[in-house]
Amino acid sequence: MNNSQYPSLLLENAVNELSRLPGIGPKTAMRLALFLLKEKKEDVNKFAESIRLLREEIRYCKECYNISDADVCSICSNPRRDHSLVCVVESVRDVMAIENTQQYGGVYHVLGGVISPMDGIGPDDLNIDPLIDKVRTGGVKEVVFALSATMEGDTTNFYIYRKISDCSVKITTIARGVAIGDELAYADEVTLGRSLVNRLPFENTL
Amino acid sequence: MNNSQYPSLLLENAVNELSRLPGIGPKTAMRLALFLLKEKKEDVNKFAESIRLLREEIRYCKECYNISDADVCSICSNPRRDHSLVCVVESVRDVMAIENTQQYGGVYHVLGGVISPMDGIGPDDLNIDPLIDKVRTGGVKEVVFALSATMEGDTTNFYIYRKISDCSVKITTIARGVAIGDELAYADEVTLGRSLVNRLPFENTL
Structure with a gap:
């Protein structure tokens, strides 16, 4: 086994590249690589191509710096x-x-x-x-x-x-405050304190 | 925002493709896509290429069906x-x-x-x-x-x-049995039972 623990350099490369992703360790990377090996060739090509294109072709709106497919994003260009x-x-x-x-x-x-x-x-x-x-x-x-x-x-x-x-x-x-759906007893004290200080007229919330 | 929740089709495609991986949901896929966007172009190309090549070029050993870079894997060809x-x-x-x-x-x-x-x-x-x-x-x-x-x-x-x-x-x-390092009390009863039935001479384990 060419000195490494992997039976194939192609597999080793793919696992190494996949484990560079955040939150993906070597074991998960191996699982992903074996999953990709079982997929159809054209599907894996589509997968790889979508990632290459993302980085290669992505643009940022020159107005707001949001990700965009055009010079100005659809929000900034919306009258x-x-x-x-x-x-x-x-x-x-x-x-x-x-x-x-x-x-x-x-x-x-x-x-x-x-x-x-x-x-x-x-x-x-x-x-x-x-x-x-x-x-x-x-x-x-x-x-x-x-x-x-x-x-x-x-x-x-x-x-x-x-x-x-x-x-x-x-x-x-x-506004910072107790999240909707949260029980008061479980809200952290800083948030709870802030939501008291910044209390607002009840009618505003109707 | 072109009818979808994504500001860019390229991003949407990449997120969709990434969420096809096992154990990766849309939120994680989004995080991975944004990570890749911050990487250098050549690194992302290397990443995508390693995956494309994995599926495209991988071979299976004709002796043992292990993944291999050659017709016969390094284990089967080892005299x-x-x-x-x-x-x-x-x-x-x-x-x-x-x-x-x-x-x-x-x-x-x-x-x-x-x-x-x-x-x-x-x-x-x-x-x-x-x-x-x-x-x-x-x-x-x-x-x-x-x-x-x-x-x-x-x-x-x-x-x-x-x-x-x-x-x-x-x-x-x-052999099936109690794993090394495991406490007996926590071993499941089937495993423990099997390890009793298949007990072996103590000298064999020295």
Whole structure:
């Protein structure tokens, strides 16, 4: 067995490549490789091609940095969206999550991450400057922060806030509170405390 | 967002393809796709190519049906292995597991699965006939069954046994018993019972 534990170099390569995926160890990678070996050739080709094309051809909207098949994404090019309302999110996943709520009619700005000195990610590694430019050149009435409720998210919010607080733009952040469906007794105290401080008129929730 | 929840068809295709993998749901597939998007283009190409090549170029040893880069695998073509000792296993994973023990010097026969009427897998879907031919044409002194200790594994063992029991070949099966490192109290009763019935002279284990 050519010095390695694998009976075939092709298999070894595929397993090594698959185990580079996050959350996939060598054993799972082996299972995936053996699964792919049992699939039809054309299906595996389609699989490999979809991944190659994804990385090769993907584009980012030049307005909001969302993933897009065109120069400007379908949200930014939609005249029915409110272009004066900009929601700041970390990644395309968050755009999809918010779109799924069908509660938001503005546009987005995808940062591509949050400021995280521990991971060596500073403001220059993110799409923060284009956001500030966008706000400074006018036309934006409200910026909504919708980053993760983590220290990194809060840091990023605060960094952007300082850069645009002198502009005549409303700066808001999504509400934090007890999740719908959650039992009060199981909510963590920080969240529960915040939801008490930020309580709102009952009629608003009807 | 082109009628789907995805901002890009390329992303949608890749996520759909990734979620076809066993144990990978749409959320994990999305995470994997976004991971791949952040990787270097050449790395993603290498990744996709390793998978395409795996399926396209893989061969199976014509002796033992193990995965191989050549016509005959490195085990079957090794003159130092005992070709009269044949270990019957389900898949290439089992070959690798047994090779890792470094306790086996014979050759293998990979069935490609076990008989499982529930999944519509009969004897004709497996590499059983070539095994029987191999035994009948002579040269094989011992056949070792090393299939899973499941009903399907036992059925397959018994099916093969009936087909070759008239040959002058020794038919053995790997030992079942309490695993090394296991506490007796936690062993299941079938295993514990079997390990009592098949007890062996203490000196043999020294």
